[in-house]
Amino acid sequence: MPDQPFDNTPSAEQAVAEGLERALALLHACSTAHGFVASPGASQNYHRIWGRDGVIIALAALQTDDGELRETARRTLQTLATYQGPHGEIPSNVDPGTKRISYGGTTGRVDADLWFVIGCGEYWRATGDDAFLERLLPVIERVRFLLGAWEFNARGLLYIPLTGDWADEYLHNGYVLYDQLLYLQVSTATFPDVSSPLNRHLS
Template sequence: MAENDREGYDRAIGLMRDCATEDGFLATPTERSNYRRIWGRDGAILVLAALRTGDSDLITTARRTLETLARHQGPHGEIPSNVDPATGRISYGGTTGRVDAGLWFAIGCAEYWHSTGDGTFLDALLPAIERLRFLLGAWEFNNRGLLYVPMTGDWADEYLQSGYVLYDQLLYLHAQRGFAALHAEVHGSRDHALLERLSRLRHLIRANYWFDEHDTAAGDAYHEVLYRRGQEAAPHCANRYWMPSFSPSGYSYRFDAFANVLASLLDVADAGQRQRVDAYIEEELLHDDLPLLPAFHPVIEPVHEDWEDLQMMFSYTFKNNPYEYHNGGLWPMLTGFYVADLARRERSDQARSLLRAVHRANALAMDGESWSFPEYLHGRNLTPGGTRHQGWSAAAAVIGHHALEGRNLFGIDDDQL
């Protein structure tokens, strides 16, 4: 390992330790807004990174993270968006709940058990997992296999995306894999009805979120009229990348980096789709000076019709100026997931190049302090932005490092069910 790579990894492990508390991983030790709390989403990503390290202290903190989230589960099965154990304050979301908090929690629990074999943990958390599983089924609303996600209902909580969001469906797919693995462990048998639902969800994703000229969704479109109109309106997207979402009002067409990476990591994409997404990322997204993935592309500018609606989407202050935050900001965390995907597909040279970019981004200075681990970088100026000492920016470096050593990010797959 090159010296700079070793420093980047060691610094990342150091920040993960700084995020560790008796109650689990904080999103950041930095005092800002509600960031210095244990989050369902951030916490689970830190759990995945901790499991890759094999470090007993970090793995203990991973378990405590999940236990804290379960202890503060809502009355219907809701997993907190974030918890402040010091004050007892719990948030299940802002103007709407956070669908992906529960999805990440389910994934974290199953992956923790799969990695550690901790039966005591499983026995203690199984009731919370089952309540969550029931709630997620209710969030399908029409019992047709896809989750409906309200505006601001997932990690893009200040961006214009809602309805049947691909990112959430992919997490739902892996959460159901986890449910199936846990059922087999507890009952000693396969849950065939769940496995059928899982297979159906994977089929729905493949049929409804990838456009091509052959109309492969024929007979399998979630809503045939919406699908055909979406395909007709976006021929420039066909065979290039996965569509981010659709709703009763139609399809969205911007590139969603998290969704496209997860489609490959979770084995929904086939070889041809992976190749096309890789080409789109390389040709359209990666900055020559510092190749990091943006959350969404293209950027929403003041001249665009979406701009007025975007300006209304914020909790504390408006963050989504062009090339900032979700609106074209560059994210070390997302890039770390892509490194894991590339490494798993044995594209090691590209993975190492992007991992070095993650380290370089994490090393940037904020408030006069180097190794600031920024939340994101400005998409044009490459300056750090958002909250510093972001735990999942550190997790990205750790996940990417171990992926290149052959440790896959997700341990549970279809072959084991």
């Protein structure tokens, strides 16, 4: 009887464990003194703190029990808050070393503002850090005011201008579903006790 071929395919448990190990290693590779960079690769463009990418990475970090990663999540939010624009806009990306700030496109990035508020809420839920949230409340309120300015029709929907989110190379504007879903998350899940036009229109 011929020998059976050797099967070195990992089990489901082994695959999950390896995937988690690699994911944690990547999170640590993206961790810096100012927060999470978008990528540890060679491109300097991604060695910045990005409003969208940094917060998404921070959300992953908050799912772990790793104190260092959770601290980097806090630093990410703090860096973005520090470089908030005069009208409440959260940077699309910032290089704290050179102080170079981009708010993105000609109108800013709506999704960077939304991801920032979501990140603040999830950080607070995960850590119970009331003092940090209290310090950032004025920043969050300025973001909320700016979001209100984009809600031209007072119907709970954000009007997204051209180049107004991450897909800035695509010619889309108006009531983009991606941004509305983020706004829904901000209005109903992140701080559900805060009255908002969107809450009123959904009730």
